[in-house]
Amino acid sequence: MTGTENISVSRGVRLTVGLLSLTAGLFWLLMNLSGVYPRDVFVGVALAGGGLVLLLWRRLPLSGRLVSAAAGVIGLGGTAAGLTARSAEICCMFAYREGRGWPYEWLGRGAVAETPGEAQRLAAAQGWEWSASALFVDVTVWAYAGLMVIVVGGLARRAARRRAETTGPAV
Template structure:
C-alpha cells in the first residue's frame, strides 16, 4: 500500500488540530470569552475538515487561496483590537491583535503618564510566535468557512426543484 506523505501530514495535522481544539473548548467550557470559543472552534473545525477532506470533494486551489487570504486579512483586522493596562508600580502596557496580542509596547516609570510616554517613544515590539498562531487560526477559520459555503452551495445545486 502506497500512502503519500502529504496525506499522512494532512491526517496527522488534522487529528492534532481536532484534539487540541476540542480540549481547548472543554477546558474553557465555563468561560464566556469569545476568544476561547473562536480558538477551539477554529482548531476543531479545521482538524475535522482535514480529516474528512477526501469526502468533501471541493477544488483544492480555491480552498487554499481562501484560507491563505482569510489568514492574512483576519490577522490584519485583528490589529483593530486594542488593550491597555496599568499595574504594579506605575507600569503601562498596550497590546494589539486578536485572538492573541502579537504587537505590544510597555514601560515602567515613576508615574503612569511618564510610563506611557516612554513606551510610545520606545515603539512597538512583535511576538513572532503569536503572529504565526493568529495567522494559522484565521486560516483555519477561513478553511472551515469556505468548506461550509461550498458544501451548502453544492447541496442546493444538486437538490431537485
C-alpha cells in the same frame, strides 16, 4: 486490498495535522469551560473545525487549490483585521502595556515609570515589538477559520444548486 496499502506523504501529513488540530481544539474548548471568552471559543472551534475538515478532506467535493488559497487569504486578512483590537492596562506601581492583535496579541509596547502618565508617555514613545510565535499562531487560527468558512460555504452552495436542479425553476 488488506488495508495495509501505502498512503502518500501529503495525505499522512494532512491526517496527522488534522488529528492533532481536532484534539487540540477540543482540548482547548474543554479547558476553557470555566470562563467563556470569545477568543477561547473562536480558537477552539477554529482548531477543531479545521482539523475535522482536514480529516474528512477526501469526502469533500471541493477544489483543494481554491480552498487552500482562500484559507491563506483569510488567514492573512483576519490577522491584519485583528490589529484593530487594542488592549491597554496600567499595573503594578506603574507599568503600562499596550497590545494589538486578535485572538492573540502579537504586537505590543510598554514601559515602567514613577507615575501612570509617565509610563503611558514612555510606552507611546517606544517602538512596537512583535512576537513571531504569536503571529504564527494568529495566522494559523485565522487560516483554519477561513478553511471552515470556505468549506461550509462551498457545501451550502453545492446543496442549493442540487436542490434547484431537482425541484426545477421557481414559478
